Amino acid sequence: MTATSIEKVNGHAPGFDAVALAKAEAIRTEAAAKAEAARIEAAGKADAERTLAAEQAEKDRIANERAAMRLEKEKADHKAYLAKKAAEAAKSQADKEKAEKADADQEAAEAQLLAEQERSERWWKWGARGIYAVGLIIAAPVQFMHFWDRERPFLIAAPALLEGLALVLAFGAAWAVAHRRDVAPYRVGIMISAAIAAAINLHGGMTKPEIGFNAGLIGAIASLGGPIVLMAYEHGIAQKADGIPSWRERRAAERKAAEEKKAREKAQRDKRDAEHAATAAKQLAEARTKDEQQRRDGDRKKHHPDVWEVADALRSARGSQFVTEQIWAEAWLLVTGCKTVGLTLEMEAQARAQRARAKSATEVPIIGDFSLVDSQKGPRAKKDPNTPDGRRNNGGTPPVRRPGQTIPNHPLARAQARVEQTTEKDSQ
16 A cells, blocks of 8 residues: 655745644634633532522521511510409409598497497487486486475575586586687686585585485586586587597697608608718718829929929919819920820820831831742642643643733832842852
C-alpha cells in the first residue's frame, strides 16, 4: 500500500503551529473552566435554594410553633382572667353578704338595745309612779289624823293640799321636760312641798299619841321618798331629751379624749424628734461639705496659686460664697487654655506626641519573617484534580503573562522591601 502525502494545502506546505494549538487548548480549557464554573454555580445556586427552602421551612415551623404557643398563652391568660373575675365576683358577693349580715346583726343589736331601753324605761316609769302612790297611801292617813278637828272640819283638805302640791309640781316638771323648759323651779317646789309634808308627819307622830312615832316617821319617809323617786325619773328623762350624756358616757368620752391626747402628744414628740434628727443630719452634712470645701480650696491654693487668684477674683465679682466647680473650670481655661480641668498645654502636647509615636509604631512595616511583604504572598488557589494542565498539552510552554495581569504589591510592602534592601546593604 502506498502512502499518500499532501505536498501543499491552499498553496502552502503543511506544518506544525504550536501557538495555534496553544490558543485552541487555552480556548478549550477556558470553555471547560467556564462550563465547570457554570456547573458549580448552578449546583451552588441549587444548594443555596435548597438551604433557603429548608431555612424558610424551619422558620415557618418555628413561626407556627410560636403562634401556637402564643395562642395557648392567650387561652391560658383568658382562662386566668375569667378565673380572676369569678374569684373577684365571688369575693364581692361574699363581702356583700358579710356586710349585709353585719348590718343585719347591727340592726338586730340596735333593735334589741332599743327594746331593752324601752322595757327598762317602762319599768322605771311605772315603778317611780308606784312608789309615789304607795308613799301617798302611807302619808295621807297620817296627815288626816293630824289635821282632824271636829270644830274645824275644813282642815281635812290639808293633806290633799300638801301631797297634791308635790304631785302637781311633778306633773309640771314632766311638762317642762317635754317642752324643753327650765325644770329647776319645779324640782325646788317639789322638794319644799315634800319637806313640809314630811315635817308635818314627823311632828304629828311625835306630838299625838294616837298617831305614834313610828307612823309619823314612816309617813315622813313616804312624803319624801315618793317625790324624790319621781323627780329622779323626770331628771333622767330630761337629760335624755336634752342629749346630756350619762356618767358612763362621760367617762368613756374622757377616756377616749385622754387616749387621743396621748396619741397627739406622741405624734408631736415623734415629729419633733424627726425634725431634730433631720436638723442634725443637715448640720452634719453642711459641716462635712464645709470641711471638704476648705480642704479643696486649700489644696488648690497650694498647688495652683495662679489659677486660684483668677478663680477667687471671679468668685468675688460674682458674689459667690466659695469657689464653685464652674468658677474653677472657667479660671482653669483662662489661665491654662485647656478646657479639661487638670490638664495643661504641656500635658496635651506630650499626649499628642505619644499618640503620634504609637500610630507610627503600629503602621510602620515590620522587618523580619513576619513582615508585610509576606502578606502579599497569598495562598495559591487549589485546582480541581480533574482540571487539565495546559503546560502538558502545549509542550510544557507556560502561557505568556501580559502587563497588568498581576496585582501590584501594596505600598507598605514596597516600603518594607526597600527597608529590607537597605538593611541588607548596610549589613554587607
